[in-house]
Amino acid sequence: MHTDFTQTRTLFDLPEGVIYLDGNSLGPLPRGAADRVARVMTEEWGQLLIRGWNSAGWMDLPARVGDRVGRLIGAEPGSVTMGDTLSVKVYQALASALDLADEGRRVVLSDTGNFPSDLYIAEGLLGSLGRGLELRTVAPEAVEDALSDEIAVLMLTEVDYRTGRLHDMARLTEKAHALGIVTVWDLAHSAGAIPVDLRGAGADFAVGCTYKYLNGGPGSPAFIYVAPRHADRARPALSGWLGHDAPFAFERHYRPAAGVSRMRVGTPPILALAALDAAMDAWEGVAMADIRAESQRLTQRMIALVAEACPGLALASPADPAARGSQVSFRHPEGYAVMQALIARGVIGDFRAPDMIRFGVAPLYVTQADIDRAVAILAEILDTGAWDRPEFRARAAVT
């Protein structure tokens, strides 16, 4: 497979004058998605009405789209299903992992670079369960040494949302397993960004969202992976009817479906799944190895250009391209205002408190010319102090 990036770029319709380096937060609209959703609304919902569940295949969308996502993350066919939000899927994965872990173990290990929602969800779950369970967080680089036979579950986000720092999934999973630890991997900044090999790494559970590098749209559904060796034993904490073995038999008691389907909960969100399904078309004929090579080339170039042209910025991402995902982050004491000034000039990245500006590099639609132009504008803003204006310092509700 040889990925043709000139072709993939034509699948996205970016606004005139915008250089979009925020696909690590919300991917752009794929051209096919609007048409697909319009058809689902008027032809399927509008004409088929309730019959859409059968005749338009709505009920199977979570599994079908799950397999398309699964291909990009090295999952076995039939081991991924879609639905809910990432936070809900973290809850299910962690609860199931704790169930499979040694009963005597009390510690869930994570790192301080994990996305806060994952940590919040873990706090809530462990608090509900009681049993003396403890959430322990260490610095990302201290995770490996913190593994011990006291740990029940290792729960990590593979790519750090702030810095792009990359964990070594294969090595950490192997070491965890040698110590009897169950693993939960959050692939929010991995799926569609870097090659992931869940099967090869022997991962136990994985979750992720689809509105970043997979371009599923704002609030598009999450995914969950359960290793086939666990899937028929995992107890879904959220035991909803669509995870039942026979949802439409309306039995009185819950009996989990076979495999990962038991991680389904409620009625699937059809409009959102249809948009995501259309977005997944952009990945046909795309090799993740090509994405990785192009992403590394572009991020290296960006780092080199910034080092030369923007002395006020400190690189916050690992300098080694093998040690980071598909984003580049820099620190600036007035990072928020700098990013607002950039956005006003059409270069869209984002800001993460307290001082980090982030640029997501998605080779499906980001070009070398985009990188060059973005850095030139960034340098100009820093050189001229153009960021130092009240309207750029005023914080919006959502940053």
Place this chain on the structure above:
Amino acid sequence: MHTDFTQTRTLFDLPEGVIYLDGNSLGPLPRGAADRVARVMTEEWGQLLIRGWNSAGWMDLPARVGDRVGRLIGAEPGSVTMGDTLSVKVYQALASALDLADEGRRVVLSDTGNFPSDLYIAEGLLGSLGRGLELRTVAPEAVEDALSDEIAVLMLTEVDYRTGRLHDMARLTEKAHALGIVTVWDLAHSAGAIPVDLRGAGADFAVGCTYKYLNGGPGSPAFIYVAPRHADRARPALSGWLGHDAPFAFERHYRPAAGVSRMRVGTPPILALAALDAAMDAWEGVAMADIRAESQRLTQRMIALVAEACPGLALASPADPAARGSQVSFRHPEGYAVMQALIARGVIGDFRAPDMIRFGVAPLYVTQADIDRAVAILAEILDTGAWDRPEFRARAAVT
């Protein structure tokens, strides 16, 4: 307010030749919803990209749509938020209710007519929590007598999904409170179907879905209500970042937002919320008392016509219109095939195992002529035995 049903009917675009009596399962497409979603996709997601969260007001949609739903169920402004699926919201409401209940109490009381997913979710939650918690189900008519100071939480669906039997929310809530019981009401078949007065009834928690009588589309988001007197004390079991007091501060520990916003979990599903928001336009100028009066008139008429023309059908719904919601159900030993034959003739209702055919009556778009014609076709199918064909007996995956 005087509801003009001739006008509300024009807001829905039903297929030629279809009489739609399944709005209790999936409401039809409101004309405005397809346009609204198309605009959100191309103008907001496509053009604003990540900026849509602020400048298109995406982040506030759960609260804004929540207030629109809240008006129909007698909720205080600011006491309803949208997101996730009904099963997930049942989990949150029940977990929070258990937290507020007397610690010494061990029983969650429900009824055998509750929707299975609610019972499955409760089984899963109670199983996870341990502590000797027990889910007890009694027959719907035995609920009142089963209330005692042993009960922690009373969890009921107000309108029985099979028969349409209606619980007396005000009386049961009052009696529950007198015994120190916390209440969770599922309004799946109530919201948009019958007048609900959560505030007047003093309800503690309520949840519901929006794809039935509210016409939000397949898999549209659920709602959750927390009585303002509890909202700042309720601990959301799913403590996701968007329920945090300052989601974008990325703090290390969870601090719940004030009020019902703490029941938000992950990133809101914008396409689905936009469709639902457009669907809520149909309720402007509509009085639930008018909906109730018209629904009772139409369901009474249907029952009378069926009694006359279809002797093979047994009424499964309460005969007293005050004792049922906005649906009529009948039993027939070959109910599944009868319903398939009806659907083939353009009369769409649905079937619930083992022998029930259901007809949802939504006055927003169902007319007296629809009811008359539907019963005439039903009578003809039963008289001629037209249902007794292999293609009508063959079960589809989703019924």
